[in-house]
Amino acid sequence: xxxxxxxxxxxxxxxxxxNLDIRTVTMGISLRDCAHPDIDVFCxxxxxxxxxxxxxxxxxxxxxxxxxGIPIVNKRISVTPIAIAAEAVxxxxxxxxxxxxxxxxxxxxxxxxxxxxxxxxxxxxxxDLRLINSLPKALAxxxxxxxxxxxxxxxxxxxxxxxxxxxxxxxxxAELTKEEDGIGCAKLVVFCNAQEDNPFxxxxxxxxxxxxxxxxxxxSGPGVVRAVLEKHPEVSISEIAELIKQTxxxxxxxxxxxxxxxxxxxxxxxxxxxxxxxxxPAPGDSIANILEEIGLERCGTHGTTACLxxxxxxxxxxxxxxxxxxxxxxxxxxxxxxxxxxxxxVEVGALTLDKLEAMTCVCSVGLDxxxxxxxxxxxxxxxxxxxxxxxxxxNTKTTAVRxxxxxxxxxxxKVEFGGLLGHAPIMPVHQFSSAKFIHRGGRIPAPIHALRx
Amino acid sequence: xxxxxxxxxxxxxxxPKEKGENIPKAVISVLGTDRVGIIATxxxxxxxxNANILQINQNxxxxxxxxxxIVDTNEITIDFDQLKHTLEGKSEDLGVTVxxxxxxxxxxxxxx
Numbered sequence: 001x002x003x004x005x006x007x008x009x010x011x012x013x014x015x016x017x018x019n020l021d022i023r024t025v026t027m028g029i030s031l032r033d034c035a036h037p038d039i040d041v042f043c044x045x046x047x048x049x050x051x052x053x054x055x056x057x058x059x060x061x062x063x064x065x066x067x068x069g070i071p072i073v074n075k076r077i078s079v080t081p082i083a084i085a086a087e088a089v090x091x092x093x094x095x096x097x098x099x100x101x102x103x104x105x106x107x108x109x110x111x112x113x114x115x116x117x118x119x120x121x122x123x124x125x126x127x128d129l130r131l132i133n134s135l136p137k138a139l140a141x142x143x144x145x146x147x148x149x150x151x152x153x154x155x156x157x158x159x160x161x162x163x164x165x166x167x168x169x170x171x172x173x174a175e176l177t178k179e180e181d182g183i184g185c186a187k188l189v190v191f192c193n194a195q196e197d198n199p200f201x202x203x204x205x206x207x208x209x210x211x212x213x214x215x216x217x218x219x220s221g222p223g224v225v226r227a228v229l230e231k232h233p234e235v236s237i238s239e240i241a242e243l244i245k246q247t248x249x250x251x252x253x254x255x256x257x258x259x260x261x262x263x264x265x266x267x268x269x270x271x272x273x274x275x276x277x278x279x280x281p282a283p284g285d286s287i288a289n290i291l292e293e294i295g296l297e298r299c300g301t302h303g304t305t306a307c308l309x310x311x312x313x314x315x316x317x318x319x320x321x322x323x324x325x326x327x328x329x330x331x332x333x334x335x336x337x338x339x340x341x342x343x344x345x346v347e348v349g350a351l352t353l354d355k356l357e358a359m360t361c362v363c364s365v366g367l368d369x370x371x372x373x374x375x376x377x378x379x380x381x382x383x384x385x386x387x388x389x390x391x392x393x394x395n396t397k398t399t400a401v402r403x404x405x406x407x408x409x410x411x412x413x414k415v416e417f418g419g420l421l422g423h424a425p426i427m428p429v430h431q432f433s434s435a436k437f438i439h440r441g442g443r444i445p446a447p448i449h450a451l452r453x
Numbered sequence: 454x455x456x457x458x459x460x461x462x463x464x465x466x467x468x469p470k471e472k473g474e475n476i477p478k479a480v481i482s483v484l485g486t487d488r489v490g491i492i493a494t495x496x497x498x499x500x501x502x503n504a505n506i507l508q509i510n511q512n513x514x515x516x517x518x519x520x521x522x523i524v525d526t527n528e529i530t531i532d533f534d535q536l537k538h539t540l541e542g543k544s545e546d547l548g549v550t551v552x553x554x555x556x557x558x559x560x561x562x563x564x565x
Contacts, residue, residue: 003480003556005510007563008521012482012552066534067476069554212464250562257561269465 011250019223019285020251021071022258023278025061026199028078028206028214028271029053031085031115039091043100046085050077050104053213053268058109060265068261070254073220075110078204083118087127094131098138098145105144112187114204116147119194121156122443132162135169139184140176146202152192152389154396158444163389166190167382167438171405174374178407181415185404186337186369190385192392192399197272198328203365203400214271215263218328219255219319220278221247223285225311229293240294241314248275248318256323274328275319276364277311279339281422287311287332288341288351299341300351308332309362329398331364337417337424338369346425353384353427361391366399371415371424374407381405383434386444394447476533478507478556479524481540485549487518494543495522495551502539503530518549523556 014020034045058075065072079085079101086097098116105113116138118128135147149166152158170190174182189203196207199216206214228247229240255273263270279286288299291307312331320326334356336342345351353370360366366388372381385401392399406415409426416423457466481499483491492509499506505525512519529536537553544551 002508003523003559003563005512005521008480008482008559009514009519011559011562012484016484016550016552066537067555068558069552070558213466253562254558257558264467264470267467267469269467 014224015070018227019282020221021073022217022255023220024074024076024199024218025072025258025262026076026078026204026216026218027054027057028210028216030206030210030212031080034085035088037088037090039089039096042086042089043097047100047104051108054108061262064258064261064265072258076201076204077105077110077113078206079115080206081115081117081119083127083131084208087125092130094134095137095141098142102142102145112144112146112201114146114201115206116145117149117205119150120162121150121153121159123159132165132169135188136172136176139173139187146187146204148189148191148194148203148205150191150194152393154193154393155446155450157446158386158389158393160443161441163382163385164438164441167378167385170381170403171378174405174407181417182404182406183417186402186417186421188402190401192389193397195328195398199274200276200278200329202402211269213268215259215266215268216271216274216328217255217259218274218276218278219251221251222277222279222287222290224251225277226284226290226293229290237310241310244311244314245318248315249322252319252322272325272327273323275315275326275330277315277332279333279335280420281338281340283340286339286341287334288339288345292341298348298350299345300355304355305358305362308359312363329364333365333368334359334363335368336370337422338420343424346427353429357387360388360399361395364398367401367403369402369424371404371406371426372429373411373426374405374409376405376429379433379435379438380429382438476555477527479526480554480556480559481522481524482552483520483549485518488548491520491547491549494547495540498539499524502536503528504536
């Protein structure tokens, strides 16, 4: 059937006026075969392996971008959690490994490489501990390396020793990168139920059950959804859900197409499309603006959680019909600093940390890119992480915390990270202490619904 | 590139396909303010490189001049990248935005 003029125009408008883009093509590479006791040999092996598969990633993706005329914003790599790959290496400090990854990422021209990670929901191995202890230095001395630690899951409960350790790591990382408002923390995600095939940074890593090498794609397009809603100001919520579904379908088809093309050209299997609506600081490319378009004066007011729940679900429904394999986080992202509407909502006092926490119960990630006062005690950060992990654990969903205690900054100040990371107003935290709880240590047992066998 | 082993095949690896092997049809879109000579300029270039125009549609939508051409690119005398570069390079002279995309994109989005 011939294409209609208005269909062609709709696609062109999505790209030229509503910021439709493919957010990321992420190549996942297993480093499990690189294990070696000597750190120099290990680093050579990972460098060689990443170069082998990813040397032409950038070139191929850019060629596809040219042909289809839709921007593919980022090329990225995720690797096996380094705590696993490097377990056999006989050193205490893993920083040189992060530096090697940084160098390779630069060489192949990707903006971020994820997988400086550990999975410790049930407890630590020696490698896990070494990796976590290396995080502040590793994050401060690299630009492109992203780190994540999974400290909780529905099956295992919450490792409170890890929550405490990570709170210290967050504080120390902020301190080591204080010249840049604690930007090191923007590259560190603390997870519950982390996804093994997530293509989005900073939380991407190549899970242990993933294949040797794989191509995953993350789509975007909050601007497109908002523009569609703008055209239908008077319809009921049922119709809005339907419109969002249809739009998510179209956006996801682009992701599917890009994934297939890149996979064919590289000869590497196509993994999944992640259906997420990922905002950017660009005007209009905002999740908050979609919620406001539905009928909230400001994102964060009463009704926000309900609207977000509907949005998140409609995106999943539309997207899952459009792609053969979906995965990753798939939903709506609500980072603060990367979304102009969220920033505005915080600035006028409409959106608080507590409301964001409630919103994370119904959307795909968690407390993301939130700047808090630099003098926030480590135990309070621990409390914030533990709350978020509990939401993920009980609701069998992924939750995450990416929080920046900006050194020397107070409520009312701003931090500027630049680029896709955007800028953020400092948000207040509760002043009452969580210290005794955090210092108890131990593990919150898995919930009863983990016993499903 | 050395030949793929059976193990490679189990890993899902395949021979990489060459770039742009087949882009049989392209969609050329022009958006902006109307003026004399837009279609003439574009179609002159197309003729020069042996691209056959299959369909032209022009309209004013929400105050915007919109022209869309579907073009057969099977027999073009330069490669797709060059054609795209040449046509999109006319944007500035014409004061409009010219975009050249594989037709496949639109098909993928609007047809199942």
